[in-house]
Amino acid sequence: MSESCLFCEIAARRIAASVVYEDDAVMAFLDINPLALGHMLLITKMHYETLLEVPKQAFSALFSAAQNIAAVQMKTLGAEGINWLQSSGTAAGQEIFHFHIHLIPRMSEDGVGWNWKPTLYETPDECDQLANLLKENLK
Numbered sequence: 526m527s528e529s530c531l532f533c534e535i536a537a538r539r540i541a542a543s544v545v546y547e548d549d550a551v552m553a554f555l556d557i558n559p560l561a562l563g564h565m566l567l568i569t570k571m572h573y574e575t576l577l578e579v580p581k582q583a584f585s586a587l588f589s590a591a592q593n594i595a596a597v598q599m600k601t602l603g604a605e606g607i608n609w610l611q612s613s614g615t616a617a618g619q620e621i622f623h624f625h626i627h628l629i630p631r632m633s634e635d636g637v638g639w640n641w642k643p644t645l646y647e648t649p650d651e652c653d654q655l656a657n658l659l660k661e662n663l664k
């Protein structure tokens with residue numbers, strides 16, 4: 526646990542949150558600044574700052590909980606889709622440095638969106654070369 530970490534405090538129940546799901550490893554609660562009603566944050570109970578620090582054995586609990594949460598958002602809220610958003614690092618927009626996944630219920634024409642500007646590869650070779658570089662450096 527990290528001192529003065531908001532999500533550690535929520536996980537320890539020292540700060541109140543509208544908790545929807547909890548098990549030994551993860552907790553999900555409503556985001557108090559939702560992009561849509563029912564927008565949830567799924568956190569690890571242990572303090573890990575970014576995706577790169579989360580131990581691989583934690584992903585089973587995270588993915589299982591995320592799937593259940595997405596299902597209940599669709600069933601209970603009538604969501605037509607779910608966005609799963611995870612930001613790791615300041616450049617990616619991470620503001621609270623305790624690993625979390627946003628699970629955002631979506632409806633057609635709900636007006637929620639991102640300013641997503643695609644970047645193009647100049648040639649198919651450039652794309653293949655980058656894929657090979659990443660492949661060579663994959664642990």
Ligand SMILES: [Zn+2]
Pocket residue numbers: 526527530531532533534571572573622623
């Ligand atoms: Zn924390």
